[in-house]
Amino acid sequence: MKYIKLRDLEVSRIGLGAMGMSHGYTGSGTDEAESIRTVHRAMELGVTLIDTAEIYGPYTNEELLGRALKGRRDRVVLATKFGLVSHAGAGAWNLDSSPANIRTAVEGSLKRLGTDHIDLYYQHRVDPGTPIEETAGAVGELVAEGKVRAFGLSEAGPDTIRRAHAVHPVSAVQSEYSLWTRGVEDRVLPVLRELNIGLVPFSPLGRGFLTGTIRSADQFDKDDFRRDNPRFTGENFERNLRLADEVKAIAATAGVTPAQIALAWLLAQGDDIAPIPGTKRVTRVEENTAADAVELTAEQLDTLTALPPAAGDTHTEAQQRMLER
Numbered sequence: 001m002k003y004i005k006l007r008d009l010e011v012s013r014i015g016l017g018a019m020g021m022s023h024g025y026t027g028s029g030t031d032e033a034e035s036i037r038t039v040h041r042a043m044e045l046g047v048t049l050i051d052t053a054e055i056y057g058p059y060t061n062e063e064l065l066g067r068a069l070k071g072r073r074d075r076v077v078l079a080t081k082f083g084l085v086s087h088a089g090a091g092a093w094n095l096d097s098s099p100a101n102i103r104t105a106v107e108g109s110l111k112r113l114g115t116d117h118i119d120l121y122y123q124h125r126v127d128p129g130t131p132i133e134e135t136a137g138a139v140g141e142l143v144a145e146g147k148v149r150a151f152g153l154s155e156a157g158p159d160t161i162r163r164a165h166a167v168h169p170v171s172a173v174q175s176e177y178s179l180w181t182r183g184v185e186d187r188v189l190p191v192l193r194e195l196n197i198g199l200v201p202f203s204p205l206g207r208g209f210l211t212g213t214i215r216s217a218d219q220f221d222k223d224d225f226r227r228d229n230p231r232f233t234g235e236n237f238e239r240n241l242r243l244a245d246e247v248k249a250i251a252a253t254a255g256v257t258p259a260q261i262a263l264a265w266l267l268a269q270g271d272d273i274a275p276i277p278g279t280k281r282v283t284r285v286e287e288n289t290a291a292d293a294v295e296l297t298a299e300q301l302d303t304l305t306a307l308p309p310a311a312g313d314t315h316t317e318a319q320q321r322m323l324e325r
Helices: 032-044 060-068 099-113 132-145 158-167 184-195 206-211 234-254 258-267 282-293 298-305
Strands: 003-006 009-012 049-051 077-082 118-123 148-154 170-176 198-202
Touching (some): 032 060, 032 282, 049 198, 060 099, 118 170, 158 184, 170 184, 206 258, 234 258, 234 298
Parallel strands (some): 077 118, 170 198
């Protein structure tokens, strides 16, 4: 496994997104033992960047990681997120990045994760009700107190990134980025490189679509959030199947899996990028981390880069309103 810097944080080139172990996907929360084995196997393979959030569950994913990392905490760069749970009464899925809410959130996350510090603390979504300067200042106070090592933003736009960074250095921005979601390239990535901020792509495999294993929405449980995702419904689904098949064909020529070629393409976009493919299975974490060794030819890279964008928005209309890109 290779390692890179997200500003001052050294992390594995490929991380692990833990959300699906507890939340959101078909089978989430059904096999804690396998999820814990997956975390341990990832660490054996050199993965150090592990990502969660208080909203995943809510809370149960952080609790799971707390159990998985007991006795191993010092071997990982642990990232979690605040701001999608309002602890003052509005509850889960309500934006709140006020300083008081951050104070409450960090204490809960520290307890659930079984640690005295969070390595990378992200604002999960930009809160229009709280100036980003106040949020950045509050996280800066936590850094000064030793409860947080580094500050991050998720799905933030260029102006928000600049304003936050002017108050307290931003180490990483987490945004959706993959072969079929490339919106960060035009506006966000240039700002990150100007300011020496790392990029942590989530859903680097298109929520599983780019693995080539999804052929029908009937594969999803009723509570799988992909059921109402625009890219997984109607005509969009059929068009995106063809895109997934093209990735699969290119992977076959390279002698790797579709997941590996999608991750290898992402890694080739720069040495300041650390994707966090999510999985709850040992076999998948082994497959994903092996992408670090895949060397694509210039022709393969050009072919992948030239693929058309996916059909449909990345989120539902309500979720789209929380994004800055």
